[in-house]
Amino acid sequence: MQKKYAIFGATGGIGKVLAKRLSKEGHTVYLLARNQEKxxxxxQEINQPYFVVDATNEEAVLSIFNQIKKxxxxxxxxxxxxxxxxxxxxxxxxxxxxxxxxxxxTTSFCILKHALSIMSKGSIVLSSSTAALIGLASHEAIAxxxxxxxxxxxxxxxxxxKNETRINAVAPGLTRTPLTEFITNNxxxxxxxxxxxxxxRIGEPEDVASxxxxxLSEDSSFVTGDVIRVDGGLSSIKLKDR
Numbered sequence: 001m002q003k004k005y006a007i008f009g010a011t012g013g014i015g016k017v018l019a020k021r022l023s024k025e026g027h028t029v030y031l032l033a034r035n036q037e038k039x040x041x042x043x044q045e046i047n048q049p050y051f052v053v054d055a056t057n058e059e060a061v062l063s064i065f066n067q068i069k070k071x072x073x074x075x076x077x078x079x080x081x082x083x084x085x086x087x088x089x090x091x092x093x094x095x096x097x098x099x100x101x102x103x104x105x106t107t108s109f110c111i112l113k114h115a116l117s118i119m120s121k122g123s124i125v126l127s128s129s130t131a132a133l134i135g136l137a138s139h140e141a142i143a144x145x146x147x148x149x150x151x152x153x154x155x156x157x158x159x160x161x162k163n164e165t166r167i168n169a170v171a172p173g174l175t176r177t178p179l180t181e182f183i184t185n186n187x188x189x190x191x192x193x194x195x196x197x198x199x200x201r202i203g204e205p206e207d208v209a210s211x212x213x214x215x216l217s218e219d220s221s222f223v224t225g226d227v228i229r230v231d232g233g234l235s236s237i238k239l240k241d242r
Contacts (some may be wrong), residue, residue, distance in 0.1 A: 005216065006030040006068060008055055008111055009080035009127075011038035013177025017209040018078065022216075023048055030068055055081055055107040062114050069118045076123045076216040077115040081107045082146075084179045089140040097141045104145035108152055112167070116156070121164035123216045126153055128169040130231045146171070150227055157225030166224040168215050173231025175203035198233035 005022055009015045010031035022029045023046040031050035033039050039050040053064050068074065083103045085096070108126050115124055131139040132146035150169055157167040174193045176184050183189045184202070194202055208230050214220050215228065229235050 002026050002028065003075035004028045004072060005076045005078065006032060006074055007078045007080065008032045008107070009082070011035055011042055012080055012179065013205040014175065014208045015080045016042060017205040018212055019048065020046055021209060021213060032064065055110055056102050058110045061110040065114045065118050074115070074119055074122060077111065077119070078125045078212055079108055079111045080127050082127050083142070085142045086138050087141065088138045092141050100141040100145050105148045108149050112152060112156055116160055116165065119165055124165065124167045125212050125215050126169045128171040128227060130171050130173045130229065130235045133171060133229070133235045153227065154225045161224055168223060168225070169227045170208055170211055171227050171229050171231065171235070172203055172208050173197055173234040175205060175208055177205060196234055197231065198237045201232065203230060203232065
C-alpha cells in the first residue's frame with residue numbers, strides 16, 4: 001500500500017538513500033532541506049515533491065506541514081538534520097555550542113512538535129548519535145545535543161503512545177556522508193576511527209537507512225521510545241586487547 005513520508009535533511013548522505021528506497025517502493029516522499037538546487041536535482045531523479053525549508057525556524061516548519069497535510073495525513077516523518085562538531089569544551093565558544101544546539105535540538109523540537117500536530121498515528125524517527133551514549137573525547141557539544149534528542153524521543157513517545165504514534169531515534173557511529181568527509185578523506189583519521197568500531201569498518205548511509213526503513217514499517221509496530229544503535233558495536237562492545 002502506498003504511504004506518505006516526509007524526510008527532513010533529504011539531500012544528505014543518509015537522506016538520499018532513504019528517499020530513493022522509499023520512492024522505489026512506490027511511496028510518496030516529501031523531500032525537505034535548505035538547498036534548493038540539491039533538492040531539485042534529487043526531486044527530478046526520483047520524481048518526488050520537494051520543499052525548501054530552514055527547520056530552525058518554527059514558523060517555516062509549521063507552514064510546510066500545513067501545505068503537506070492538504071494532500072492527506074502522513075504515515076511517517078524522519079529528521080536527518082544534524083551536524084558534526086569535534087572540539088574539546090575549553091576550545092568551544094558559547095556561540096559554537098548554541099549553533100550545535102540550534103542545528104540538532106531546535107530542528108528536532110520543531111519537526112517533532114508539528115509532525116505530531118498533524119499525525120493521528122504513524123512513525124517518527126529522529127537522528128541521535130553514538131556520542132550521546134558513551135564518553136567520546138572532544139564531543140562535549142555534539143554529545144549534549146544528541147542526548148537531548150534522546151530525551152525528546154523518550155518523553156514524546158510516552159505522551160503520544162495512546163495516539164498510536166511511534167517515536168524512535170537512530171544513533172549512528174561514524175558514517176560515510178558529506179558531513180564526515182573531513183574524517184573519511186583523511187587516511188590517518190579514517191584508520192583511527194575505523195579501529196574503534198568492533199566490526200572493523202565505519203558505517204555506510206545504507207546501514208542507517210535500512211534501520212530507519214524498518215522503524216517506519218509495520219515490522220516495528222511494537223517499538224517506540226527506543227534508540228537503535230547503528231554503530232558496528234562501538235557503543236556496546238569492548239574489543240579484546242590485541
